[in-house]
Structure formats: structure tokens, C-alpha cells
Amino acid sequence: MAYIDFMSPLHKATKRDYLARVNDPDYPKAKAAELAKRWDYDYWDGDRRINYGGYRYLEGRWEKVARGMVEHYGLKPGDRVLDVGCGKGFLMYDFTKVLPGVEVYGLDVSAYAITNAKGEIRDRITHGSATKLPWPDRYFDLVYSINTLHNLHCYDLDVALREMERVGRRKYLCVESYRNETEKANLLYWQVTCEAFNTPEEWEWWFRQTGYTGDHSFIYFE
Numbered sequence: 001m002a003y004i005d006f007m008s009p010l011h012k013a014t015k016r017d018y019l020a021r022v023n024d025p026d027y028p029k030a031k032a033a034e035l036a037k038r039w040d041y042d043y044w045d046g047d048r049r050i051n052y053g054g055y056r057y058l059e060g061r062w063e064k065v066a067r068g069m070v071e072h073y074g075l076k077p078g079d080r081v082l083d084v085g086c087g088k089g090f091l092m093y094d095f096t097k098v099l100p101g102v103e104v105y106g107l108d109v110s111a112y113a114i115t116n117a118k119g120e121i122r123d124r125i126t127h128g129s130a131t132k133l134p135w136p137d138r139y140f141d142l143v144y145s146i147n148t149l150h151n152l153h154c155y156d157l158d159v160a161l162r163e164m165e166r167v168g169r170r171k172y173l174c175v176e177s178y179r180n181e182t183e184k185a186n187l188l189y190w191q192v193t194c195e196a197f198n199t200p201e202e203w204e205w206w207f208r209q210t211g212y213t214g215d216h217s218f219i220y221f222e
Contacts (some may be wrong), residue, residue, distance in 0.1 A: 001207065005217040006068045007146065007174045009155040010061070016221070018189040019077050024049050029189070030137070036192035044088070051192055055088060057118055069144065072097050077101025079141040083163060084130050085148025087107075088193075092124065096166040107133065130160035135167045143168030147219065151197045152174040157196050161210035171214020177203055178220060186221035194200035 024031045027049040035042040036051045046191045071212055085107030095104050106125040108114055114125050126134065130149060143164050148179050152160055166170050170202065175193065175199050178184040187197065198206065200218055207216070 001213055002215045003217060004072065004172065006065050006172070007217055007219060010065065012217050016185050016186075016190055018221070019169065021049070022189045024058045028078045029192075033192040040112045044113060044116065045108070057088070057093070058184060062091040065146075066091060066094040068097045069142065069172065070095070070102075073142050073172075075099055075102060075142060079103065080105065082107070082133075082135070082140045082143045082167065083145060084152075084160075086125060086134070086147035087113045087117075089121045089125055091146070093118040093120045096121065101132050105135075109143035129156075131163060132154050132159075133163045133167050138168050138169050140168045142170045142172070143214075144172040144174075146174045147176070150198075151172065151193045153195050156165065158210055161206060161212045164214065165210065165212050168214065171212065173212070173214060175203065175216070175218060176221075180222075183220050183222060190221055 014141055016220050027047060032050045035046070043051045045052070047053060069075070077100065081102055081104050082185070083104070083106040086092055086108050086109070089106050092104040092106050095102055103125055104121055106121070107128050107130070108125060109129055111127055114127055116121065117125055119123055128134065130152065132150065145164060149160055164173065174194060175196070176187060177198060179200065187194070203216070
């Protein structure tokens with residue numbers, strides 16, 4: 001298990017007004033969270049004050065992440081890769097650009113996201129939960145999950161980590177975390193779907209508890 005950061009450049013490219021998120025008169029935090037947790041139009045393509053405000057494919061945005069994983073894990077054509085919590089499949093698609101011949105698979109809880117996924121890989125996405133991956137043991141050469149598992153309650157998080165470990169030969173996980181009270185407050189202000197609020201040390205406890213042996217990194221709201 002190693003700490004490998006593929007995600008910070010993308011995360012830090014977004015500027016965030018934490019207090020505005022909490023105090024918005026039309027979409028106060030509780031209302032935004034209620035809408036977001038339906039994982040439907042409002043979460044992906046609704047008002048920016050709820051979540052993404054229009055989650056669209058941007059040429060090259062995810063390509064650097066895909067290339068980083070391909071190079072780090074030594075992936076080759078014919079290898080099988082699974083994205084747990086793939087959303088509209090933009091990273092999956094960029095994997096196919098970076099590594100022609102790779103077999104990409106995705107899973108997401110949002111039927112809306114799958115319906116509106118990138119057309120080239122839509123038929124590779126399964127509607128389902130991270131707690132029950134419908135593939136055999138060690139089926140994938142790489143399983144990754146980015147900004148997804150922190151949305152699970154502890155009882156589901158336990159199962160999801162064990163499922164990633166079960167189906168993947170190599171694993172990579174990115175989740176939200178905090179190192180101090182400022183980052184904790186910012187995370188609480190900004191997030192609309194997070195259920196697992198853990199420090200890095202607590203995440204590492206989860207990894208030991210579930211036998212997760214893959215790599216990981218954390219998103220911090222500085």
C-alpha cells in the first residue's frame with residue numbers, strides 16, 4: 001500500500017467559497033444535500049449551488065489522470081480496468097484514449113449518470129452499488145474509485161473496501177479527508193453527499209480493518 005496522488009492538480013484547480021455554500025438563500029446546505037443525494041439531474045446538471053452545475057466532458061481534463069495510472073501500474077492493451085463510482089464515465093473514456101485496447105468497465109449508483117454517460121463507453125457501465133461488485137475474484141488488473149467511497153455509511157464502507165480488494169489485483173482509492181479543524185470545517189461546509197468524515201489516520205484504520213491493500217490518496221479542503 002502506498003500514498004499516490006493522481007488527483008490534487010484537478011482538485012486544487014477549483015476555487016471554493018465555503019461560506020456561500022452554507023448560507024445560500026435559495027439552496028441552503030440542508031436543501032442542497034437533500035437534492036444531491038438523489039444522484040439525479042440536480043446532482044450532475046442542476047444549479048451549481050447544489051453540486052456540479054453541469055458535469056460535461058472536457059477534452060484532456062481526465063487524460064492526465066488516466067495516463068498517470070497507466071504509467072504507474074504498467075497497464076497494457078487487453079488489461080481490464082474498473083471504475084467504482086464512474087459517474088458519466090469521462091475518466092473511463094480517457095483511459096481508452098491513453099491506452100487503446102484497454103478493457104474499461106464502470107459501476108455507478110446513478111441511473112441518470114449512466115443515461116447521460118459518454119456514448120462511446122456507456123454500454124460498459126453497470127448500474128449498481130459499490131457494496132456488491134458483480135465480477136469474480138481478481139477479475140480486474142486495476143480497480144480504482146475516485147471521490148466515491150466517502151459517500152457511504154460505515155457499514156457500507158466496510159463492505160465496499162472489501163469488494164474492491166476482492167475483485168482487483170491492484171487498487172487505487174481517493175477519498176475526502178481532513179488534517180486539522182480548518183479543513184474539517186471546510187469539508188463540512190462544502191460537501192453535500194459525504195457520510196464518512198475521517199482523518200488520514202482513521203482512513204488507514206479502515207484499510208487495516210477491511211484488509212484493503214491498494215494504494216490511496218486524500219482530497220483536502222484547504
